[in-house]
Every structure is written in C-alpha cells, then in structure tokens.
Amino acid sequence: MKILLDRHHPFREGMKVFSPMLPVIAIWGGVIGIAMGQSSLTFWQSISMSIFVFAGSAQLATLPLFAVGAPVWTIFVTSLLVNCRFLIFSAGLATHFSYLSLFRRTMLAFLNMDVIYLLFTKQKLVLEESSNKTYLYLGIGISGFVTWQVASITGIVVASLLPREWGLDFAGTLVLIPLVLGAIHTPVAVIAVLSAVVVAIALFSLPYKLSLTLAVVVAMMVGIGLDFIAERQRAKAQEQ
Amino acid sequence: MKNSQIYFAIILLMVSTIVMRSGFLLFGKYVKLSARLQKALTYAPAAAIASIIVQAIFFVQGQLMFSWNNHRLIAAVPAALFFLWKKSMLGCIIVGMFFLTALRNGFWL
Numbered sequence: 001m002k003i004l005l006d007r008h009h010p011f012r013e014g015m016k017v018f019s020p021m022l023p024v025i026a027i028w029g030g031v032i033g034i035a036m037g038q039s040s041l042t043f044w045q046s047i048s049m050s051i052f053v054f055a056g057s058a059q060l061a062t063l064p065l066f067a068v069g070a071p072v073w074t075i076f077v078t079s080l081l082v083n084c085r086f087l088i089f090s091a092g093l094a095t096h097f098s099y100l101s102l103f104r105r106t107m108l109a110f111l112n113m114d115v116i117y118l119l120f121t122k123q124k125l126v127l128e129e130s131s132n133k134t135y136l137y138l139g140i141g142i143s144g145f146v147t148w149q150v151a152s153i154t155g156i157v158v159a160s161l162l163p164r165e166w167g168l169d170f171a172g173t174l175v176l177i178p179l180v181l182g183a184i185h186t187p188v189a190v191i192a193v194l195s196a197v198v199v200a201i202a203l204f205s206l207p208y209k210l211s212l213t214l215a216v217v218v219a220m221m222v223g224i225g226l227d228f229i230a231e232r233q234r235a236k237a238q239e240q
Numbered sequence: 241m242k243n244s245q246i247y248f249a250i251i252l253l254m255v256s257t258i259v260m261r262s263g264f265l266l267f268g269k270y271v272k273l274s275a276r277l278q279k280a281l282t283y284a285p286a287a288a289i290a291s292i293i294v295q296a297i298f299f300v301q302g303q304l305m306f307s308w309n310n311h312r313l314i315a316a317v318p319a320a321l322f323f324l325w326k327k328s329m330l331g332c333i334i335v336g337m338f339f340l341t342a343l344r345n346g347f348w349l
Contacts, residue, residue, distance in 0.1 A: 024329070027329060027330050027333075028329075031333065040241075041246065042243075045243075045246055045247070045250065048247070048250055049250050049253070052250060052251070052253075052254040053250060053253040053254050053256075053257055054254075054257055055253070055256070055257040057285070057289055058253060058256065058257065059253070060292070061288065061289065061292045062249075062253065064292070064295070064296065066241065066246065066249070069241045072245060072248060072249045072252060075249045075252065075253065076249070076252040076253070076255075076256060078288070079252075079253050079256040079257075080256050080259075080260065081284055081285075081288045082284075082285055082288045082289065083256055083257060083260035083261070083285075084260055084281050084284050084285065085281070085282065085284070085285040086257075086260040086261040086263070087260050087263045087264065087273075087281060088278060088281060088282065089261070090260070090261055090262055090263040090264040090265045090266075090268075091263075091264035091268060091273070091278075093264075093265050094264045094265045094268040097265060098265070098268065098269075102266065105262060105265045105266060106258060106262050106265075106266065108265070109258070109261040109262030109265050109266075110257065110258055110261055110262070112261045166341075167312075167337075167340055167341075167344065168337075170312060170315070170336065170337065170340055171333050171336070171337060173292075173293055173296045173297060173312070173316070174316070174319050174332055174333045174336035174337070175329060175332070175333055176289050176292065176293050177293060177316065177319060177320050177323055177332055177336075178323050178329045178332055179286075179289055180286050180289050180290045180293065181320065181323055181324060183285065183286040184286055189282075189283060189286065192283045192286075192287060193283070193286050193287050193290045196287035196288070196290055196291050197290050197291060197294050199291070200290075200291035200292075200294050200295055201294055201295075201298055201304070204295060204299060204304070205302075211291070211295070212288060212291050212292065212295075215287060215288070215291040216284050216287045216288045216291070219283050219284065219286075219287030220280045220281075220283050220284055220287070223279070223280055223283040224276060224279070224280045227276070227279055227280075228276075
C-alpha cells in the first residue's frame with residue numbers, strides 16, 4: 001500500500017511510464033478476448049487461457065488450431081514460433097536483472113510483453129543492481145498485465161453475449177495486420193515474410209498445420225541467406 | 241478436442257510464454273546466440289503471424305477462395321491500406337469490420 005501512496009516511489013513512476021500505452025494494451029487485450037469468446041473454447045477455457053498464457057499473438061495464432069482439433073504438439077510448436085521474438089527481449093532484460101533469484105527472474109520475464117520491453121528499455125537505466133530499477137519494471141509490467149487482463153476478460157464476456165454470425169472473430173485476424181506491417185521495415189524482412197506467405201498458402205493442406213512451421217523455417221532461411229549476400233556485397237564494396 | 245486435452249494445451253502454451261520470455265534471463269550465462277541467428281529469429285514472428293493471416297483470409301472452409309465472394313479477403317485489403325495510411329490499429333479493425341459487415345449484407349458500396 002505504501003508503494004502505491006508514495007508519489008515518488010519507482011513503482012508509481014513505472015505506472016506513469018505505462019499510462020500513455022493504456023489504450024493500446026486495452027484494445028489489444030479486448031480484441032483477443034473477443035476472438036477467444038467467439039472461438040471453439042468454452043468460457044472457462046478462454047478465461048484460463050487469458051490469465052495463464054498471457055501472450056496475445058500466440059493465443060490468436062493457436063485459436064484456429066483448437067477449432068480444427070489440431071494435435072497438442074502442433075499448438076505448442078506454433079506458439080513457440082510466434083513467441084520466439086521474446087527470446088531476444090529476454091537477452092535485453094538479462095543485462096539488468098541477472099542478479100535476481102531464479103523465481104524472481106521468471107516472474108519478471110512473464111510480464112514482458114513487447115510494449116513493456118519497449119517502455120522499460122527507453123528509460124534511463126543503470127547497469128548495476130538496483131531495487132529501484134526492479135520496482136520501475138514492476139510498475140510498468142504489472143500495469144500492463146492488469147490492463148490487458150481486464151480488457152481481455154471483458155472481451156470474452158462481451159463476445160459470449162453476441163451472435164457468432166457477426167463475424168467478430170475477424171477482429172482477431174485484423175489486429176494481426178498492424179503487427180506484421182509494423183515489423184517489416186527492411187527489404188529483406190519483406191521478402192522473408194512474403195516467402196512465408198507463399199509457403200503458408202501452397203502447403204495449407206498438409207496435416208498437423210505443418211504449413212505454419214515450414215513457412216516460418218523458410219522465411220528464416222530466406223532472411224539469413226539474403227542477409228549473408230548483403231554482407232558479402234558490403235564487404236566487397238569496402239575492399240574496392 | 242476433449243476438455244482435458246484443451247487444458248493440457250493451455251498449460252503448454254503457458255510453458256511456451258515462460259520459456260520464451262525468460263530464456264536468456266535464465267540461461268544467458270550458459271548459451272550465447274550468434275548475431276546471425278539472432279537476426280534470423282527477428283523474422284520468425286512476422287512470418288508466423290503473416291502466415292496465420294493469409295490462412296485465415298484466403299481459405300474458406302478449407303478451400304482456397306480467390307474471388308469477390310470471399311468477404312474476409314476483400315475486407316482485409318482496405319483495413320491494411322488504412323493502417324499503412326494512418327498507423328492506427330483501432331482504425332484498421334474498424335475499417336475491416338465495416339467492410340466485412342457491408343459485404344456480407346450485400347452492400348457493394
């Protein structure tokens with residue numbers, strides 16, 4: 001309680017840092033809630049998914065797999081592929097929190113949505129151990145978690161009251177479009193993503209939704225290959 | 241899918257979130273990723289999500305449907321263009337839902 005009342009406490013500061021992002025996270029959570037509420041999952045399955053999985057894009061990616069009754073391991077692999085960007089963020093967090101206990105590190109990491117990482121790393125941070133830094137992170141992260149859960153659970157409830165014919169689940173597909181368009185800034189990324197799209201369409205009918213896994217593998221190989229060629233050309237240009 | 245299977249899958253999804261979000265925070269001391277592999281990993285999420293989108297809009301009941309009757313496919317186009325123009329996620333959703341509803345009700349605008 002003291003933490004929340006003290007205006008200058010780093011936890012409060014974290015809440016303040018989060019506040020401009022509140023509408024974004026609320027929309028994101030709300031849409032995912034609606035998508036879950038209109039999916040094949042029951043009310044309580046959706047609520048558990050919201051609270052325990054807490055990874056919007058992985059949830060949206062796996063909902064169609066639940067609907068077609070895909071094998072559990074396909075669902076798991078798909079979520080790993082969608083989540084693997086967090087692996088890169090975790091390396092960024094490691095430089096700040098490596099001194100904490102295993103349990104605390106896991107707890108901090110669970111809160112690390114894309115937006116949270118972005119907001120946290122934008123702050124002026126010291127590299128040494130500091131409880132202020134941990135509180136600042138928690139202030140941002142817990143605000144994000146609470147906002148997202150409230151919006152997501154509201155979405156689940158609202159969706160369960162509305163008819164499926166409205167096609168509200170389409171909002172769950174639409175919200176992914178900005179995620180992709182916002183993530184492809186370089187020509188190499190564009191080509192990598194396009195090659196994934198081609199594979200996803202061409203191999204759609206493969207069993208176990210293998211098309212998704214293969215699409216990502218192809219995109220990564222295309223990306224590595226093109227980066228390698230670009231590097232070589234740059235090196236050559238420097239020699240001349 | 242059985243109820244128990246679904247809850248088992250939800251637990252695995254939680255494991256996926258924890259493993260990926262805490263990865264280097266837990267094992268950074270022991271494993272180092274090469275710069276090239278790190279770069280390659282940045283392509284994976286956009287590729288996976290783009291694949292999910294095209295599978296959701298190009299296929300109707302398991303069949304590739306590239307025609308004016310595929311309302312989701314048609315509605316996704318103005319939604320994407322609107323996002324590129326205004327950079328608004330909410331706008332993208334509203335435009336897409338608007339076109340889907342209009343097309344489904346037979347308004348050809």
